[in-house]
Amino acid sequence: MPFGNTHNQLKMNYTAEQEFPDLSQHNNHMAKVLTLEMYANLRDKQTPSGFTVDDVIQTGVDNPGHPFIMTVGCVAGDEETYEVFKDLLDPVIEDRHGGYKPTDKHKTDLNPDNLQGGDDLDPNYVLSSRVRTGRSIRGFCLPPHCSRGERRAIEGLSVEALGALDGDLKGKYYALKDMTEEEQQQLIDDHFLFDKPVSPLLLASGMARDWPDARGIWHNDNKTFLVWVNEEDHLRVISMQKGGNMKEVFNRFCTGLTKIEELFKEKGHEFMWNEHLGYVLTCPSNLGTGLRGGVHVKLPNLSKHEKFGEILKRLRLQKRGTGGVDTAAVGGVFDISNADRLGFSEVELVQMVVDGVKLLVEMEKHLEAGQSIDDLMPEQK
Amino acid sequence: MLCCTEESKSFALVPGSYCTSEDKTNFGGLKVSGEEGDQTLLCWEKGRYPQHSPASSSNPSVSPSVCPFFKSTFIWRVLVCFYRVKMASSFARVLSSKRKVGILSLVGAGSLTVGFFLNKEQRVNAGAHVRRIYPPSAEYPDLRKHNNCMASHLTPAVYAKLCDKTTPNGYTLDLAIQTGVDNPGHPFIKTVGMVAGDEESYEVFADIFNPVIKERHNGYDPCNMKHPTDLDSSKIRGGQFDEKYVLSSRVRTGRSIRGLSLPPACTRAERREVERVVIDALAGLKGDLTGKYYSLTLMTEQEQQQLIDDHFLFDKPVSPLLTCAGMARDWPDARGIWHNNEKTFLVWVNEEDHTRVISMEKGGNMRRVFERFCKGLQEVERLIQEKGWEFMWNERLGYILTCPSNLGTGLRAGVHVTLPRLSKDPRFPKILDNLRLQKRGTGGVDTAAVGNTFDISNLDRLGQSEVQLVQTVIDGVNYLIECEKKLERGQDIKIPAPISQFK
Numbered sequence: 001m002p003f004g005n006t007h008n009q010l011k012m013n014y015t016a017e018q019e020f021p022d023l024s025q026h027n028n029h030m031a032k033v034l035t036l037e038m039y040a041n042l043r044d045k046q047t048p049s050g051f052t053v054d055d056v057i058q059t060g061v062d063n064p065g066h067p068f069i070m071t072v073g074c075v076a077g078d079e080e081t082y083e084v085f086k087d088l089l090d091p092v093i094e095d096r097h098g099g100y101k102p103t104d105k106h107k108t109d110l111n112p113d114n115l116q117g118g119d120d121l122d123p124n125y126v127l128s129s130r131v132r133t134g135r136s137i138r139g140f141c142l143p144p145h146c147s148r149g150e151r152r153a154i155e156g157l158s159v160e161a162l163g164a165l166d167g168d169l170k171g172k173y174y175a176l177k178d179m180t181e182e183e184q185q186q187l188i189d190d191h192f193l194f195d196k197p198v199s200p201l202l203l204a205s206g207m208a209r210d211w212p213d214a215r216g217i218w219h220n221d222n223k224t225f226l227v228w229v230n231e232e233d234h235l236r237v238i239s240m241q242k243g244g245n246m247k248e249v250f251n252r253f254c255t256g257l258t259k260i261e262e263l264f265k266e267k268g269h270e271f272m273w274n275e276h277l278g279y280v281l282t283c284p285s286n287l288g289t290g291l292r293g294g295v296h297v298k299l300p301n302l303s304k305h306e307k308f309g310e311i312l313k314r315l316r317l318q319k320r321g322t323g324g325v326d327t328a329a330v331g332g333v334f335d336i337s338n339a340d341r342l343g344f345s346e347v348e349l350v351q352m353v354v355d356g357v358k359l360l361v362e363m364e365k366h367l368e369a370g371q372s373i374d375d376l377m378p379e380q381k
Numbered sequence: 382m383l384c385c386t387e388e389s390k391s392f393a394l395v396p397g398s399y400c401t402s403e404d405k406t407n408f409g410g411l412k413v414s415g416e417e418g419d420q421t422l423l424c425w426e427k428g429r430y431p432q433h434s435p436a437s438s439s440n441p442s443v444s445p446s447v448c449p450f451f452k453s454t455f456i457w458r459v460l461v462c463f464y465r466v467k468m469a470s471s472f473a474r475v476l477s478s479k480r481k482v483g484i485l486s487l488v489g490a491g492s493l494t495v496g497f498f499l500n501k502e503q504r505v506n507a508g509a510h511v512r513r514i515y516p517p518s519a520e521y522p523d524l525r526k527h528n529n530c531m532a533s534h535l536t537p538a539v540y541a542k543l544c545d546k547t548t549p550n551g552y553t554l555d556l557a558i559q560t561g562v563d564n565p566g567h568p569f570i571k572t573v574g575m576v577a578g579d580e581e582s583y584e585v586f587a588d589i590f591n592p593v594i595k596e597r598h599n600g601y602d603p604c605n606m607k608h609p610t611d612l613d614s615s616k617i618r619g620g621q622f623d624e625k626y627v628l629s630s631r632v633r634t635g636r637s638i639r640g641l642s643l644p645p646a647c648t649r650a651e652r653r654e655v656e657r658v659v660i661d662a663l664a665g666l667k668g669d670l671t672g673k674y675y676s677l678t679l680m681t682e683q684e685q686q687q688l689i690d691d692h693f694l695f696d697k698p699v700s701p702l703l704t705c706a707g708m709a710r711d712w713p714d715a716r717g718i719w720h721n722n723e724k725t726f727l728v729w730v731n732e733e734d735h736t737r738v739i740s741m742e743k744g745g746n747m748r749r750v751f752e753r754f755c756k757g758l759q760e761v762e763r764l765i766q767e768k769g770w771e772f773m774w775n776e777r778l779g780y781i782l783t784c785p786s787n788l789g790t791g792l793r794a795g796v797h798v799t800l801p802r803l804s805k806d807p808r809f810p811k812i813l814d815n816l817r818l819q820k821r822g823t824g825g826v827d828t829a830a831v832g833n834t835f836d837i838s839n840l841d842r843l844g845q846s847e848v849q850l851v852q853t854v855i856d857g858v859n860y861l862i863e864c865e866k867k868l869e870r871g872q873d874i875k876i877p878a879p880i881s882q883f884k
Contacts, residue, residue, distance in 0.1 A: 008551035010642070014650035021649060022678065022714050054648075061711050147555070148522060149515030177523065203704065210562050213523050 009044070011054065016040035019054075021061045029284075030060035030073030033091045047084050049141050051077030056085055062204035072096060072285050075205045077145030079138065079272045079280050093277075093284055097342040106278040106288050109345035110258060112251040118354040121244025125361045126295045127333065130240035131253045131350065133290040134233035134281045136272040137264065142282045143207040143232060148214070151230050155214040158229050161263040162218045169256055171220035173229075176212035192217055194231050207232055207282070224249075225256050233281050233290075235260075244295065246357075250350050278342060287342045293350045294337025295357050296322055301367035302360060303332060307377070311363070314380045315356035316340055336360065352381065517541035520555075522562045529574030530785075531561035534592040548585045552578030552646050557586055560706040567702075573597055573786050576706045578646030580639065580773045580781050594778070594785050594843070599882060601789075601844040606883070608779035608789050611846035614748075614755040620855045622745030626862050627796045628834065631741035632754045632851065634791040635734035635782045637773040638765070643783045644708040644733060652715040655735045662764035663719045663728060670757055672721035674730075677713035693718055695732050708733055708783070725750075726757050734782050734791075747796065747858075751851050779843060789843025794854045797823055800861060801833035802868035808876055812864065815879040816857035817841060837861065844883045853880070 011019050020039050023031040034057065042053040060073025074092060076082055082089055090102045121129070136142060137157060140150050159173045174183055187193035196211045197203060219226040228236040237260070239253035261271060272280035278288035302308055303319075312319060320335040321328040329335075336357055338349040356378075363373045521540050524532040535558065543554045561574025573593060577583055583590050591603050601608075622630070637643060638658055641651045660674045675684055688694035697712045698704055719728040729737040738761075740754035762772060773781035779789035803809055813820055821836040837858060839850045864874040 010550050011648040011650060014648065014654075018650035018653065019648060021711060058710060062709070147515065147520055149519035152519065153515070177526075204710075208563070209559060209705075210522060213562075 008050075008052075012044055016043060019043065021057065023061070023064075025064045026060070026073075027065035028060050028063070028071045028073030029092045029095050030057050030088070031064075032095065034088060038087055042085055042087060045084055047078050047080040049078050049080070049145065051081055051084075051141075051145050053085055053088065055145065056081060056088065059201055059205040063201050066201070071201060072283055074284065075144045075207075075282050076142055076280070076284070078141045079136070081142075082277060082280065082284075089284060093287065093342070096285055097288070098340065100343050102276070104343065105275050106342055107345040107348075108273070108278055108289070109347040110254040111347065112247070112254040114347040115247060115250055115350055115354070117358075118247035118250065118350070119245050121246060121295065121354070121357055122361050123243045125298045125364060126244035126357065127298065128240065128242050128296045129244060129246045129249045130238065130295070131246075131249055131291065131293040132236060132238040133253075133257070133292070133346075134279070134286055135235045135237060135257070135260075135290075136280055136282075137234050138270045138272045140234065142234070143230065144205040144282060148210050151210070151214040154234050155216065155229050157264070157267065157269060158227070158235060159216075159218070160267070161260055162227060164263050165220070165256070165259060168222055168252075169220050169225055169259065171218055171225070173216055173218040175214075175216040177215075187217060190219075190223055192219060192223075192226055194228055197232070202232060205282075225252055227260075232283070233286070246293070246295065246350065246354050250293070254346070285341065289341055289344070289346045289349060291341060291346050291349050292337045293353045294320075294335055295353070296333055297336055297357060297360065298331075298333050299336075299360060299364050300332030302364045302373075303329065303334060305363075305367065305373070307373075311360070311378065312336070312339075314378045315359065316352050316381045317356045517544050520544060522558070524562070526565050527561070527574070528566035529561050529564070529572045530593040530596050531558050531574030531589065532565075533596065535589055539588050543586055543588055546585050548579050548581040550579045550581070550642050550646065552582055552585075552642070554586055554589070556646065556707075557582060558589075560702055563705040564702050572702060573784055575785065576645045576708075576783050577643055577781070577785070579642045580637070582643075583778060583781065583785075590785060594788065597786050598789070598843040599841065601883065603777050606844065607776050608843055609846040609849075610774070610779055610790070611848040612755040612759060613848060614752040616848045617748055617751060617852060617855065619859065620746070620748030620751065620851075622747060622796065622798075622855075622858060623862055624745045626800070626865060627745035627798045627858065629741065629743050629797045630745060630747040630750045631739065631796070632747075632750055632792065632794040633737060633739040634754075634758070634793075634847075635737045635780070635787055636758070636761075636791075637735045637781050637783075639771045639773045641735070643735070644731060645706045645783060649711050649714060652711070652731050656715040656717065656730050658765060658768070658770055659728070659730050659736055659761075660717070660719065661768065662761050665764045666721070666757070666760055669723055669753070670721050670726055670760065672719055672726070674717055674719040676715075676717040678716075680717075688718060691720075691724060693720060693724075693727055695729055698733070703733060706783075726753055728761075733784070734787070745796070747794070747851070747855055751794070755847070787842060789841075790845070790847050790850055791842060792847050792850055793838045793842075794851045795821075795836050795838030796854070796858055797834055798837055798858060798861065799832070799834045800865050803861060803865045803874075804833055804835060806864075806868070806874070808874070811876050812861070812874075813837070813857075815877050816860060817853055817880055817882065818857045818861075841882065 016036060016039055020036050021034075023034065039053065046052045055077055056074045059075055060071070063071065063073070065071070072092060074089065076089075086102070094100055094102075137154055140146060140154055143151075146154070155175075162171065162173060165171065174187065179187070184193065194217065197208045202208060215228075215230045217226065217228055224239065224241050226238040226240070228238070237253070237257055239249050239256065241249055264270065274280070279290050281287060281290050299308075302311075305311075316339050317336050318339040319329070320337070322330050322333050322335055336353070338344075338353050340349060340352075344352075359376065359378060363376055366373050366376065517540055518537065521537050522535075524535065540554070547553050556578055558575045560576055561572070564572065564574070566572070575589070575593060577590075587603075594603050595601060638655055641647065641655050641658075644652075647655070656676075663672065663674060666672060675688060680688070685694065695718065698709045703709060716731045717729075719730065720726065725740060725742050727739040727741070729739075738754070738758060740750045740757065742750055765771070775781070780791050782788060782791050800809075803812075817840045818837050819840045821838070823831050823834050823836055837854075839854050841850060841853075845853075860877060867874050
């Protein structure tokens with residue numbers, strides 16, 4: 001992040017030892033991987049836009065650990081970060097993404113026809129369905145590092161592209177700093193409005209600088225397709241609706257994303273993507289698909305079952321509270337989504353969610369009826 | 382050897398405002414004007430790298446003024462480069478001197494800073510390249526909803542003029558103003574909205590710092606005024622308050638170690654160096670100042686609890702004013718608390734400033750508190766000077782600290798005083814104002830008063846000396862106590878005439 005002297009060469013007046021952070025109390029992916037030797041090799045390097053290894057690791061140095069999850073502890077300032085600092089980021093990626101190797105290739109598949117089923121999740125249990133991902137515009141720095149001018153340019157390009165969407169994707173942009181009281185209240189009621197980040201994980205990396213300049217929310221008139229501009233990534237794209245028709249949600253998701261990508265290309269811009277890391281985003285945890293597909297589902301009985309955690313693990317799913325990450329479940333309703341991001345395609349991940357949630361609902365019904373679920377136990381995917 | 386890139390402009394070396402070196406003025410500088418009229422700054426700071434072995438210290442010579450026509454010729458450019466090389470090698474000698482260590486840095490006009498390497502020291506110029514793709518107008522922050530001193534004075538023109546500049550350490554305008562951009566306004570007070578990353582920030586970005594300083598310090602003009610420093614506590618008259626009213630007395634200030642970046646900008650190694658230098662000096666204190674250092678990373682549970690009970694422990698900053706400026710990075714690395722055994726003299730290391738120095742005790746003996754304050758400060762200064770270090774100070778701005786609001790003396794002298802009747806009198810604010818005092822709650826800034834006990838301290842920091850400010854507090858608090866006593870007896874009180882601000 002462009003605070004202090006992390007991003008220039010002043011520190012080269014001191015030895016690597018003198019500059020090396022004290023990570024003895026730390027428990028995040030970066031702290032597990034970063035050795036003094038690695039730091040010494042990387043510290044005089046910078047990306048073409050001037051991002052340094054100290055910028056990469058600042059959030060991990062400032063935030064020793066998270067009570068519930070193993071945080072990543074590093075961020076990218078631009079696309080080249082993943083190349084220039086691969087000595088650090090490759091092992092972090094491998095650790096975070098289940099053994100993904102530097103030589104592995106990631107498959108992108110945004111063809112919604114490849115999804116089997118998904119339109120019949122029981123709406124008595126599945127309250128809502130949602131798919132989100134992120135996209136970065138190639139050639140611009142990412143939120144930890146971008147200047148105000150860059151951020152505004154990203155906003156301008158995005159608003160222009162989104163403005164050209166039509167049909168059921170036609171919508172409107174609400175800039176955070178210009179919205180009226182009524183607009184703000186409406187967006188809050190719709191659960192669309194995002195607030196200035198308060199998590200120290202994000203603040204320490206510099207993503208909240210100049211808030212709310214060049215941040216905003218775009219959504220279609222039907223309120224089923226939503227884009228956040230310049231929050232944690234350049235763009236966060238969300239498709240959602242009430243009920244269990246994940247197929248429709250995913251359909252709209254793919255159509256919308258593909259259309260947006262086309263519109264950007266017409267203006268001479270692309271998304272950051274490569275065949276090793278897939279879509280490139282700010283946090284290494286979101287590489288690949290950047291996709292989190294999930295449902296809010298009622299599992300009051302199953303969630304109390306001793307094997308709940310094991311079942312989720314085998315299905316490659318994770319649970320969160322209904323407020324999102326770092327929240328607790330309310331009234332037996334859980335947010336169930338894919339645990340993976342990289343190494344599986346979008347279709348594969350949503351398929352896992354669809355199949356997995358179907359099974360979870362069946363298990364819930366079994367438990368309701370007093371039946372055992374032992375013969376329903378899945379294999380490890 | 383100097384590296385001149387193609388884009389670097391040639392400079393005319395004309396003697397500008399050259400500050401002489403006195404005991405206190407350790408910031409010798411030479412103003413240089415570039416061809417296009419941009420200001421560049423050659424400066425060398427003493428005490429920067431004192432660990433080298435002593436050698437002769439000679440000031441490099443300065444070239445006489447040069448005919449403008451000649452400046453445009455090719456020969457001139459060659460001469461300038463050659464001259465720089467010559468200066469660089471004599472600087473290498475200067476650098477190796479223990480006391481008058483200096484570096485030569487060039488802050489480039491336009492979008493580049495000329496980097497260079499001194500042969501012996503391999504000193505890396507931090508401000509290598511300011512990446513600029515967008516014009517200043519595209520980068521200018523949106524300050525329409527803002528109410529802080531920075532926002533009041535940062536016009537698009539000033540921004541455009543300064544946005545490409547960096548200090549020798551690589552600190553930029555965008556970094557300095559980030560906290561003010563991120564924090565539009567404070568409900569109770571008009572915040573400053575910018576910080577310094579190093580001593581040179583106040584010079585390189587003078588076009589914005591000067592008006593901000595003037596506004597914050599009630600008209601003190603850094604361009605044509607001098608700040609007096611006076612730590613001779615024997616000059617104080619009175620200073621023993623009536624303890625029926627005054628519960629405790631306290632004086633605090635800050636000090637920065639010359640040659641090391643300030644908390645918003647410092648690297649981990651620099652911060653650790655500050656810690657090392659300071660605790661090394663504090664370990665040399667004797668008598669009633671003998672004490673101990675507690676590093677935040679190493680302290681035990683018991684030590685931590687004791688420090689909390691003594692109300693000494695400071696915590697990681699949570700105020701966005703501070704965190705947005707980057708002061709909380711790498712917490713708690715190289716942060717700590719030192720205090721003497723009697724718990725009357727306390728030093729915070731690497732919190733909002735390199736050091737915060739506090740002298741305090743229960744009761745009303747402000748005189749003794751200030752005596753200890755001065756003695757302690759002077760001792761610490763002597764001890765760091767023995768090792769070749771100095772405090773950041775100059776006669777324009779006094780002691781240099783991170784926040785412009787703390788320039789000058791950086792001094793806040795105050796008491797916790799109970800004023801049940803006076804505090805309810807509608808004339809109370811005006812009385813305080815005329816006495817040049819301010820009130821806070823007993824939790825410090827941003828707190829409310831509890832019961833009828835207030836924290837009363839001096840308003841001013843810059844433009845008056847330490848002795849003058851403490852005398853102001855002593856005289857002022859005595860007046861307040863007199864008012865309280867009068868009201869107790871049923872007598873009326875008077876609003877005093879306003880005392881003059883700059884003496």
